[in-house]
Amino acid sequence: MNNKIKIISGFPGIGKTYCYKQKSNLLISDSDSSKFSWIKKGIRHPDFPQNYIDHILEIYDRYNLILVSSHKNVREALVKNSMKFILVFPERNLKQEYIERFIGRENTEAFVDMLDKNWDSFMNEMENQKGCEIIRLKFNEYLEDYLRCHGFINI
Secondary structure, X not given: OOOOOOEEEEOOOOOHHHHHHOOOOOOEEEOOOXXXXXXXXOEEOOOOOHHHHHHHHHHHHHOOEEEEOOOHHHHHHHHHOOOOXXXXXXXXXXXXXXXXXXXXXXXXXXXXXXXXHHHHHHHHHHHOOOOOEEEEEOOOOOHHHHHHHOOOOOO
8 A cells, every 4th residue: 555645545344443442553534524525414515525535635644544535526536636546446246245334333224225226337437437446345345454465553
């Protein structure tokens, strides 16, 4: 992993929040985009995703690693703002494993259905993402495994 890259844009279910909650040798921020994308339920924030990017820039020097959303508009904003990041998502053939992860972590049925129906389009978008390093997680692999394997964290 390039030590200069501190931002990881991670697909749901890869273990961003798990890494954040573990005792680690790093200061990690798990920056939830929903705090910036909605004014209230059903009403999008007009400044999103730039307000989210501004937040990331504000905290950038305080953390060793910043975990962010993998939404397309967030990734596009990171590129537009010349922010180096790593995009982490599962291999395309792991759809069932991730559906089971979402159910296991008690995501809503609507969330699980949305990801199930949009899996291929999300994979297409991420596989074709420009302006970042791309990491594809394998079967039963999590973000923590990747970070540990590359000597980035000691959890």
